[in-house]
Amino acid sequence: MMCSVGDSFDLDMEGNLPVKDYVCKDCGNRFKGIGKNVRCPSCQSKNVAES
Numbered sequence: 171m172m173c174s175v176g177d178s179f180d181l182d183m184e185g186n187l188p189v190k191d192y193v194c195k196d197c198g199n200r201f202k203g204i205g206k207n208v209r210c211p212s213c214q215s216k217n218v219a220e221s
Contacts, residue, residue: 193221 187204194201194210195217201210208218 191221192218194218 189202189204190208192201192210193199193204194213194215196215197210197213199210200214200221201212203218205211207216209216210218
């Protein structure tokens, strides 16, 4: 079952946002992310560092 609220939105990715490699300092997960407020996708921690 799927649920949707509100209208869809357009995301313009032509600005070539830099994708960076990160490591979570809490669980050790390594992942890629963009933006300023990066969270670990495994444990949701904000305690991350660029690797």
